[in-house]
Amino acid sequence: MDETGRHPLRVVLRQAQRVLARAGVASPRVDAELIAAHVLDVDRGRLPLVGPLDDRTVARIDGLVARRATRVPLQHLLGHAAFGPLTLAVGPGVFVPRPETELLHEWGLAALRGVSEPLVVDLCTGSGALALALAAARRDATVHAVELDPDALAWARRNAEERAADGDRPVVLHAGDVTDPTLLADLDGRVDLVVCNPPYVPLATPVPPEVAGHDPARAVFGGEDGLSVIPHVVRTAARLLRPGGAFAMEHDDTHRDQVLALLAARGGFTGGTALDDLTGRPRFVTARRTG
Ligand SMILES: C[S@@+](CC[C@H](N)C(=O)[O-])C[C@H]1O[C@@H](n2cnc3c(N)ncnc32)[C@H](O)[C@@H]1O
Incomplete structure (x- = not known):
């Protein structure tokens, strides 16, 4: 607190970062800054221009930081x-869209x-991310x-x-249900x-608390082996696509070979290709419908 009884933002942010780092949040600095920017209603880049804060504002930032420390996803806050x-609006009940899925887009x-x-x-649309980005x-x-x-669907x-x-x-x-023929x-x-x-x-895969506690299980887990929905997606895509039509699907980084094999076994696709995400892990397959 300064001599006027107000709180310099950098002190508030330093404390927030410490709280988030202790809670195991992966990006404490970014999260602290985004929470402060949200409360102050400014762009994150303009935070250095913000003057000292009053008690009420600090309490609002601290409140959100405390919730983030319980591993509520930043996007929900x-x-x-x-x-x-x-x-996109997101919150309880819907999967938070991930940056890697932008490659699919x-x-x-x-x-x-x-x-x-x-x-x-767009099958399995969640918040509508892929469908809405393509339409935009x-x-x-x-x-x-x-x-x-x-x-x-409501989100x-x-x-x-x-x-x-x-x-x-x-x-x-x-x-609708992608398993419906x-x-x-x-x-x-x-x-x-x-x-x-x-x-x-796959069901037994450990996931971070943000995912385990807040992404709907139905959005994340694909049964015991992770492949309970994917074969239905492949079948539905094959049925819907025109000759030459394009198919792209995200998958677990352990499933590349199985998904390519599923495409080959279904038939009707050509050029089945595995794509990596930005960290070099195989996360997508793409293919074209044959004539
Ligand atoms: C991984 S999330 C992806 C959401 C969105 N496409 C995205 O990238 O952010 C998978 C979504 O599929 C939905 N889903 C699960 N099983 C489904 C099924 N059999 N038919 C249709 N949607 C399903 C889930 O409810 C969830 O919203």
Whole structure:
């Protein structure tokens, strides 16, 4: 506290960082700064310009830091997550979109180059991240998104309404199950791009407290071996895609060979390719539907 009874921000941040580091938070400095920026309603980059804080503001920052120290995801505390150029509302009941999934978005966009008015399907949409990012980047696209969990679907709906209000073509949301062999049957053989980030973590895999306690289990775990949903996604994609249509799916870094084998066994795909994430781990497969 300074002589006027106010608190220099750097002191508040240093204390917050200590609390978060003790709690095992992976990026204590970034999280402390983002929480302070949120409370102060400024961009993180402008924090150095902020003057000393009053007791009430410090209490609000400390309160959020204390919750973050119990490993509530930062995005739940802020109420939103960044996904590519989008800011999506997230909170309890929906999977927080991850930066690595942006690679799927970029691959999908590249695959649509030269296709006008593309028809796109995002299976297992969660917050709507992939579907909404694709719709934002391709205003001529018709994008369908499927989600099984009603809570997650409610977040997707909220995000979709916000994007549509901002001028994007509305995404068509479906309450549906990717294991249903009749899912979106009216689109059979017509879709230009299918993307999917399904649940794929094997049940016994240890996950951080943010995931274990706050991401819905149905969004994360794909049964005993992590592969309970993926074969259905492959089957559905094969049915929906037109000849030459593109398919991209995220998977666990231990599943590359099994997922490529599933694609080969299903048949109807060509050019099955494994892609690495930015840390060099195999995390995606891509392929094209044969004619
Ligand atoms: C890993 S999350 C991905 C969410 C979003 N695509 C993203 O990348 O942020 C998987 C999502 O699939 C949904 N899901 C799980 N099983 C499903 C099924 N059988 N059919 C449709 N959606 C399912 C979960 O509820 C969850 O929202």
